[in-house]
Amino acid sequence: MRPPARLHRTGAGARLAGGALALLGALGAAGSAAGATLLITVQTPDGHALPGAVVTARPLEGQARRVAPVHAVMDQVDRAFAPDVLVVPVGSTVEFPNSDAVSHQIYSFSAAKRFKLPLYRGTPYPPAHFDQPGVITLGCNIHDEMLAYLLVTDAPYFGRTDAKGAWSAEVPGGRYQVTVWHPRVRDQPADLERELTVGDADRTDLTLHLAKALQPAPIADRPHSWDY
């Protein structure tokens, strides 16, 4: 049985809303203080831009502004999570609707949040609450090929790099710790941290060059009916 068309619309709209909320989180934090532009660019070892990398920036001095929690959506469409990576501030809630005609059974055994959503279609469960920072790996116990990540961060500035591998935020002056995360990056987490000072200049740039080649991307166009 196919789900009502309403569900599909909800799914597509919800995905957009999820991305917009994450973006608003970053902008909202940035909007509170005048300062310089912090521009972070991530490049692969062969010099290509890395889109979709999660960048966080934390002030190392002073009291960090706490970002308001958001309500975000991690949808399931065509036996894939959408988006593939979602970043939300600590304390946020995330809804996991299933917009597919087939049932899914979502789980995480990551330390930051262990949970499971028994076999379902549609949106039968209330949003889950994420109050610990960390990377949460999401899977479906029926469809092993489904894999996505939820990043819960306590950093006041965060976002994902664009098609040019760039992310920027307006931040007050001071010293910052910047971290980069991406599911396909193989560099050690310690090698993906930088400290920098945002001074009087209008813009502070940092380009992070990855040392190791990316893990291959998941195969996108394999028919769902094939055994994984």
Added chain:
Amino acid sequence: MMASRPSTQRAARPRCARRLLATPGRSAAAITLLALAATGQAADWQLSLDTRLVSSDAASSFMDGGPGTTRFGRHDSGLRLGRARFALSAPLGELWSAHLDVSAWDDKDRSPVGVTEAYLQFRPYPRAGYRWRVKAGAFYPPISLENRAAGWESPYTLSYSAINTWLGVEVRTIGLEAQLDWLGTRTGHDFDLGLTGGAFGWNERAGTVLAGNGFMLHDRQTPVFGRVGPPGGAAEPFQQFDRRVGVYAGVEARYLDRVVLRVLRYDNRADPTKLDTVSGAIAWETRFNSAGLRVESETGWTAILQWLDGDTSIAPPPGLQLTWPFRAQFALLSKRFGRQTLSARYDRFEVNSSFGDGSQSGHAWTAAWLFEADTHWRVALEWLRVTSHSYNRADRGGPPLATETQLQLALRYAFGS
């Protein structure tokens, strides 16, 4: 002389015994259907009809009791039924699910409709990166890397490789299988690992087709407790009369979603001296090692290598020991272009015998184009050429060496939930 022994022992079973044997299959199907009906949760189902336009110069096929190595012989040229199939999968509560696969082929089988798989699966949530899966019922052991589409079909060709054709004809787990997975890709690694073990009965007769006919390349799967081909020259592998439990154990390693490696040891542990008191059939002890490697790229390329090496034995009175070692390999290369798939496969196969009779050696080339027009329609064109040297063919009065060519145009319509 000795070659006739396996075929004469393959005599038709009395009707009452056939009924008894068919009962577990029907019971399994009935239990599955009842279980599905008892749950309130929606089942996923699929119905498909696959028709073929065939041109073949092959000898009369195994399905017609002949020595041919392909699905269709020269007398089958024309319009044929490829397969009519109904499949049902349904959750039973939170962690169990039931699966049923039923097909009809319009061959000279015992019954016009047969169950190829019927099983219950237990699939608890992963804990700390590990997960159990348990299957009970009738299903394929995890060997083929080619038969990955619904209904244990190949998404690359119409005819399966020699190895997987044989598995479809004579090998099924009628019993239990447990698998323990380490989900490394869920814990920041590039690899997943799995260990599988199975225990099964009802396959004392696996091996008779290899000794009596040799390897073939087609897509006919024997129904559980069923029979492919006419009485007297058929595959009727799913029988139990020696009270021994067969076992297999395997390892699976995966690199991301790109590479799968499978190794498995199989031993039906049949007592080769044991005779069925009702039919006079003898138990065949069949053991093999198998290995397979599948590599896929993001550009649509797939390469599959599979290897099989084993033997099958009987020890009829008075104190004879007859053994047929067998081995087969294939290499398949395939490329997806959107909705189209082009594939080529090379098979090699060999059955020997400790006394000369029943030996076979050969190779085959397969080329196929598959076009998934939409979610319902599939068109496929396949060319298959098998060259083989067979004692069994000579034993039936034909030349031992033959080259058989089969061309199939297939049209399949499928729909479901």
